[in-house]
Amino acid sequence: MKYCSQCGNTVSQTIPPGDNRPRHVCDGCGTIHYSNPNIIAGCLPVYGDRVLLCRRAIEPRLGFWTLPAGFMENGESTEQAAARETLEEARAQVRIGDLYTVTSIIHLNQVQMLYLAELDQPEFGPGDESLEVALFSEEQIPWDDLAFQTIRNALRFFFEDRRNDHFPLRHIELETKPGTYIAK
């Protein structure tokens, strides 16, 4: 950030009075511009014993498989965001169930929230951001071609939890070094 979005003047990094960390503060009108983490909302859509995955048509990780997920927008709930992303990326209508994974991706300033979800019908297809969309049984999951560590975690937990028929909420912190994480 170089310019104030309110008045167009330059901004400087300073700690405002009463604050304890540097912010972008306008040199002209004094507006404080905060930057905070974003929410990535998505789901793990299940149909029978299979899971719906999308192959990414966009960077990052173009060509790799992922669960439908994306930036939560203003004016919606986390569940609505998860359902909307699934409709957009996989052209699939899902019933959103329990919150399943909450991952703080600290180095990206993101919090990913994935819900369990059910497909009533095996109706889906690639949206603009997907090359293809398909259902996978546990044996068919393309583990080496998954787009993100967060997706690998969610799928690994899901198949493990399915054997116990118990799906506790998983809290995960992804640290600065990609690939390392603390799950609980």
Add this chain to the structure above:
Amino acid sequence: MKYCSQCGNTVSQTIPPGDNRPRHVCDGCGTIHYSNPNIIAGCLPVYGDRVLLCRRAIEPRLGFWTLPAGFMENGESTEQAAARETLEEARAQVRIGDLYTVTSIIHLNQVQMLYLAELDQPEFGPGDESLEVALFSEEQIPWDDLAFQTIRNALRFFFEDRRNDHFPLRHIELETKPGTYIAK
């Protein structure tokens, strides 16, 4: 938003190619400026049979009681944010436990995430944003002087759940009309 934070030029509201909603787009350099919901992280700190509340020293709702909570910052996890806010507002060290309420406050573009937490010692005091901090038993909760609907919900659920010794995650959507909400 009136000016581009990258180049200082004016911005216009338009739907960028491949998008489906209006964004602030720079008339000069074309940068798309997204606006997304923020996370409010906090906790419900318990000591014995009592809960720690803070009386707000700042607007909104100055003088009313609340649970320690505030905007999640970049570079931290949701749990770290909840613990930091508790330290800042109540000068209390807590052990963060399970995620307890997730509230999509749709009209404010916020998602509030409150954790159950435990105080090991009854050591606390007002931080800069609090007038006073105190422990309350269920009978002592100042129900008519609570700052926010989200806090009322969390406390109501907590005392109800404590009778059953079972604290399921609560998902709540606060709709546009303050005071109305869907809980599940």
